[in-house]
Amino acid sequence: MVPAALSGRRTVEAVVIGGSAGSVAVLSRLLPGLPAGFPPVLIVVHVPPSAPSLWVDIFAPRCPMRVCEAEASAPIERGSIYFAPADYHLLVEPDRRCALSVEPPVHFSRPAIDVLFESAADVYGAGLVGVVLTGASRDGAEGLRAVHAAGGIALIEDPATAEVQTMPRAAVNAVPGGRVLSLAALLAELVLLASES
Amino acid sequence: MDSAEAIEMRLLLDAVYHRYQYDFRQYSPASVRRRLTLALRALGCTTFSALQDRVLHDPSTFPILLRYLTVQVSDLFRDPRYFRALRERVIPVLRTYPSVKIWIAGCSTGEEVYSFAILLREEGLLDKTILYATDINAEALQAAEAGIYALKRMKLFTANHQASGAPCSLSSYYRAGYGSAMFDRTLRKNVVFSDHSLATDTVFGEMQVVSCRNVLIYFEHALQDRAVGLFRDSLCVRGFLGLGAKETLRFSGREADFEVLAPEERWYRRR
Numbered sequence: 001m002v003p004a005a006l007s008g009r010r011t012v013e014a015v016v017i018g019g020s021a022g023s024v025a026v027l028s029r030l031l032p033g034l035p036a037g038f039p040p041v042l043i044v045v046h047v048p049p050s051a052p053s054l055w056v057d058i059f060a061p062r063c064p065m066r067v068c069e070a071e072a073s074a075p076i077e078r079g080s081i082y083f084a085p086a087d088y089h090l091l092v093e094p095d096r097r098c099a100l101s102v103e104p105p106v107h108f109s110r111p112a113i114d115v116l117f118e119s120a121a122d123v124y125g126a127g128l129v130g131v132v133l134t135g136a137s138r139d140g141a142e143g144l145r146a147v148h149a150a151g152g153i154a155l156i157e158d159p160a161t162a163e164v165q166t167m168p169r170a171a172v173n174a175v176p177g178g179r180v181l182s183l184a185a186l187l188a189e190l191v192l193l194a195s196e197s
Numbered sequence: 198m199d200s201a202e203a204i205e206m207r208l209l210l211d212a213v214y215h216r217y218q219y220d221f222r223q224y225s226p227a228s229v230r231r232r233l234t235l236a237l238r239a240l241g242c243t244t245f246s247a248l249q250d251r252v253l254h255d256p257s258t259f260p261i262l263l264r265y266l267t268v269q270v271s272d273l274f275r276d277p278r279y280f281r282a283l284r285e286r287v288i289p290v291l292r293t294y295p296s297v298k299i300w301i302a303g304c305s306t307g308e309e310v311y312s313f314a315i316l317l318r319e320e321g322l323l324d325k326t327i328l329y330a331t332d333i334n335a336e337a338l339q340a341a342e343a344g345i346y347a348l349k350r351m352k353l354f355t356a357n358h359q360a361s362g363a364p365c366s367l368s369s370y371y372r373a374g375y376g377s378a379m380f381d382r383t384l385r386k387n388v389v390f391s392d393h394s395l396a397t398d399t400v401f402g403e404m405q406v407v408s409c410r411n412v413l414i415y416f417e418h419a420l421q422d423r424a425v426g427l428f429r430d431s432l433c434v435r436g437f438l439g440l441g442a443k444e445t446l447r448f449s450g451r452e453a454d455f456e457v458l459a460p461e462e463r464w465y466r467r468r
Contacts, residue, residue, distance in 0.1 A: 071447075073445075073448040093226060099225050102271065102414075103228070122227075
């Protein structure tokens with residue numbers, strides 16, 4: 001299979017990223033490397049329901065992209081990173097706005113990666129890139145499968161070098177067509193994809 | 198061009214509306230699609246068309262589908278800062294009224310209702326207040342009226358209640374037994390539980406406070422505007438509107454009708 005980034009015909013409309021244990025450190029290396037005009041990035045990181053909202057404080061000063069916590073109905077725009085708020089699922093509406101939900105937790109988590117990935121795959125189809133990072137959960141595997149099934153690109157942090165390999169390993173097993181990449185390669189791939197779109 | 202699935206989904210919601218008068222046609226597609234997909238799997242159907250066939254011809258299917266479409270999870274004193282702001286910013290104004298009416302819109306299984314009732318009792322206002330607790334799901338309203346919750350949830354509820362600035366322990370408001378916590382029935386003495394739809398029903402009284410949290414997040418724009426319009430028309434001048442922690446009037450067409458009282462806690466006042 002020709003890597004999508006090399007085929008030169010794909011337009012990346014959005015990137016979804018899911019992480020759990022250990023992923024804040026990974027995002028700290030990944031997100032500052034994304035240029036200001038990058039397609040919208042939507043992120044679910046597993047956090048406890050009562051976690052204070054610190055995403056903007058942690059990432060905004062270090063990222064060329066705008067960093068915010070997703071609000072209900074907010075339009076999803078190029079150049080922005082949207083974090084799912086604690087205790088809410090984050091979904092994508094067909095008119096490309098953020099949707100939030102307080103449906104029951106999935107894989108013991110709200111927000112859940114599967115919920116974001118599945119709804120984003122419905123909307124963006126082949127224009128979506130899904131990324132599963134380190135974590136001690138099965139969340140994200142089904143969602144990444146949906147991303148791939150809809151024609152999108154499935155990227156997985158290499159379980160061999162991930163801080164906790166359970167989650168990327170589950171994603172590798174669920175998505176045979178997914179591409180396993182080291183952290184450095186992951187960043188390079190994302191930037192390359194974006195430079196073509 | 199719409200996918201076959203998108204068309205089927207629209208037809209299913211049309212069928213539900215015309216057969217059962219529940220209107221989900223202007224609910225947010227992302228969330229409705231997810232919930233219908235879960236219902237589809239649970240009911241063993243393969244397509245939304247098959248589900249539509251069952252919903253129309255088998256009367257026992259609709260209550261199950263409704264449960265999926267209205268699934269809502271809340272806690273007592275969810276987002277304690279919201280209730281702290283209610284205590285500190287709203288209650289002092291309510292004290293100046295001879296009587297108070299409060300509308301809890303989309304009360305689901307009642308967690309919000311008991312939170313308000315407890316807080317009003319603590320502030321000495323419960324006896325002069327009438328609370329209207331409304332929802333579209335009759336099963337949920339019955340649960341709300343019963344006021345019984347799993348005992349294992351009390352740890353979180355108690356912590357939330359404390360964080361809201363409570364003067365005493367939550368345990369003084371319920372009796373525990375058989376794994377359940379049953380809330381003091383006198384808390385709901387002035388509560389009117391009623392079936393009401395923000396999509397199809399209208400204003401039913403003049404309120405000093407409307408609280409509607411994590412309900413608008415499931416609505417499309419037009420329906421959000423309808424609901425917020427109902428709240429505005431229900432509220433007295435300078436009445437209070439409280440929303441969910443991640444909800445905002447900023448993207449609605451009705452922002453100008455309200456001023457922001459507590460931006461972080463999502464309390465607004467009618468202009």
